[in-house]
Amino acid sequence: MANSSAAVSVRKPITHVVFDMDGLLLDTENFYTQVQEIILARYNRTFDWNLKAKMMGMKAIEAARVFVEDTGISDSLSAEQFLLEREEMLRDLFPSSDLMPGASRLIRHLHAKGVPFGLATGSHRRHFELKTHKHGDIFSLMHHVVLGDDPEVKQGKPSPDIFLAAAKRFEGGPVDSSNILVFEDAPSGVLAAKNAGMSVVMVPDPRLDKSFHDAADQVLNSLLDFNPSEWGLPPFEDNRS
Ligand SMILES: O=P(O)(O)OC[C@H](O)CO
């Protein structure tokens, strides 16, 4: 059950961290929303947060299938056609992706303290490169990156595949899941991390229905509110928390 503070007494110590990317480190979820609203408007339909909650965090083709099925447009637009239609718009938007508040501070802090961390994103390689174009300084600090089109990721989130692959690739891995803390924004991502046996801090968009918070171990409004000490990680040395 989600809590504003972590019940550290029953937890194994956190030694490793895995970050989600879209909507957690990078403010890219709004780009997807914008483009999907434009496409649905052509079919006189509107995009809503129930559908958004299902799609976010998934691999592109899996999210595309949900999109055309749930909106009832699959007879007019296949999942593959939908991906082609949105691609040009996304390609123009992704290079302007900004970091979410607190992302740089937390990553630089963990790096400075020698806490190993990696990335597990449903994004495929081409989109990853476009989105992180401006942020090489931050993403180069990741010990490793597992992408949605990685051969080991047979199924996207909420399958645990991507987080189990991330656990394997740390130095001396696999790291025991109970020692890994995941940061996620999406319902499917939180479930994937729990399915992998990991602890999860969720930083959801405020428009997401609060019922999705329940699966996370901790829910924060912003990465700026994260208190490493609650998880046995080295504390920040600035005054922000
Ligand atoms: O949230 P991520 O980083 O797993 O990305 C997944 C999709 O590409 C966007 O929802």
Ligand SMILES: [Mg+2]
């Ligand atoms: Mg995400």
